[in-house]
Amino acid sequence: MKENLLRWSFPLFLQLAVCTFVTAQVVETTDVERIISTLAADDMRGRAALSPDIARAADFIAEEFRQARLQPYVEDNYRQTFEVTKVFTENESIKINGKALNVDEFIILNSNPNLSWNQDSEIEVMEIRAGDDFSERFRDIVRNNANHNIVWVDPSFAPMLARFKKIFSRENVIPKQASAADGPSKVFAIKKKNIKSFQVDASTIHEDFPLFNVAAVIPGKSKANEFVVFSAHYDHIGILDPVGKDSIANGADDDASGTTAMIALAKHFKKEDINERTLIFVAFTAEEIGMFGSKYFSNNIDADKVVAMINIEMIGKDSKFGPNTLYVTGYHHSNLAELMQENLKGTAFTFHPDPYPQQNLFYRSDNAVLAALGVPAHTFSTSQIDKDEYYHTVKDELSTLDIRNIKSSIEAIAKGVVGIITGEQTPSRVEKLTD
Ligand SMILES: [Zn+2]
Known part of the structure; x- marks a missing residue:
């Protein structure tokens, strides 16, 4: 009751200021929590790409796109389906001298x-x-x-x-x-x-298996043939050997956090309705077993039309540079991060070059194929991979993450990329790896 009285006694202009602030928010904390807790929940069973569990995660992401009224990128159910072949050996034996x-x-x-x-x-x-x-x-x-x-x-x-x-x-x-x-x-x-004498015998079984990215589009108004891609991988590594009673690798940071950011940005830019370029939002599958999802996506889009790709990977904890920072792999290969930094003037947020150059992350993440084709395609992360002991363990759980870090990363990307989606800024191209 007291609160109500207080609220109504605010001068009108202050109430309006509060309202404006609320609508200008990129994403509500509660929405970040809802999305990441769904993706990292035990009932997703670690979202392994070749398991039946991955479909539940895909359906959830598709439903988020549908509710936000985004257009499907390929199939009506927002999936981009392709096949891989699983190869495994059976009945193997070797005899020496019988x-x-x-x-x-x-x-x-x-x-x-x-x-x-x-x-x-x-x-x-x-x-x-x-x-x-x-x-x-x-x-x-x-x-x-x-x-x-x-x-x-x-x-x-x-x-x-x-x-x-x-x-x-x-x-x-x-x-x-x-x-x-x-x-x-x-x-x-x-x-x-x-x-x-010796005898070697083995038979190999080949089994085709469908995999699917989940992808949606917001068509550009005047530059529909120029694409800006926002991505993250939604698969993780599934079930591991139990530690205590826990055997589910929830992949909350890796990469439910990035997937949450990608979904939040999709909803935000749909509401904002300011993009002159076409925006593509994609959750990649099978990153953990060889980046099959991003490879398929990248090889089935005209790379020359992709103006920028922002891949988001592991943003659940402070980076080495502290709060309100993201590092960008291959930072100096294009000026994407510099352009985005310009748009963050007046904020405390900063983009940094990747502090782990010896790990060659630029060509090891889902941005790699498009980067090799000349696209300013970079991965944005806060992961301290050199010392994160929860990485790829059953302990990569939501309780170990800082939701504020995810939220501030989403807000920084949303603000930083505005000039690029409106067509006012165009980042320089990355040098192609092949012709
Ligand atoms: Zn990952």
């Missing part, structure tokens, strides 16, 4: 449907000898040798081979267009004494 090796004594890297080799097969026999650099030899044979190989590995490397097996026995995901049966097969096996 005796079977243990499973951790060999690695078969093979995509042919049926592999059956013996001592008479036309394959190149190689060795990794005691004293060699195992990792380097392994990599060299896999990458630089075009033949089918069987590689006898000195028994001193047995623990290394077993460890590599764990890494390489995971299922492999490749773009569907790739001819999966191409490429040489590689077999690494612990060397036994007096090898007179």
Whole structure:
């Protein structure tokens, strides 16, 4: 009651000032909380791209776009669907002189449907000898040798081979267009004494699997053929080995925070209705297993028409530079960040060059393909990747994040990008990696 009296006793101009302030807000704190808590909830089960769980996250994002009355980018349900091929090996075995090796004594890297080799097969026999650099030899044979190989590995490397097996026995995901049966097969096996005969068998299953980005558009008024892309990846890594009772990698920071920002910006700019250029808002899938979503999106848009891409990745905690800052990967490859900084004059917010240049983040995130094609495509982040112990663990939960940091990042991007979406500013192009 008291509050009501106070409010109504405000002079009228002050009430109006309060109202104006509220409508000028880019996003309400409650909306940030609602979106990120939905995406990072346990019932999303970590949003793994090849799991059934990812569809629930996609539907939620699509519903946000629909309620905000954005146009779908490709399909009516806001999805941009494509297929990948999952490749996994079955029934693998190696016998030497008739005796079977243990499973951790060999690695078969093979995509042919049926592999059956013996001592008479036309394959190149190689060795990794005691004293060699195992990792380097392994990599060299896999990458630089075009033949089918069987590689006898000195028994001193047995623990290394077993460890590599764990890494390489995971299922492999490749773009569907790739001819999966191409490429040489590689077999690494612990060397036994007096090898007179051997038999290698493996079969490979190929299974096509649909993946989908979620994307929406606000058409530009006078420069509809010039695009500004706002993006974040909505997939995460799913279920991990339990820590205590928790096995769900919620991916609250990585990258529910960026996805929340992308959605908030979509709603904001729909309301503002000031864009002369066309705005595309996209939630990428399958970043965590090889950036398949951003690769597909980027290879299916005319890169020359993309004026800028703002990819948002992990903005849930203060950056190394403190509150009210974002760092921008590949900062000096274009002047996008500088232009955005100009629009933030009079605020406390600053954009900084990426403080981890040795990590080569510019070409490691979802902006990479468009950046390689010459687009000023940068990732905006606050992640302290060098010391964030929750990164890619079951502890990347909403309770570890600072909602204010997400909100201030959204506001800074919204304000910083105004000149670019109205067409008054055009960032310089990035040097192309290929012609
Ligand atoms: Zn991420």
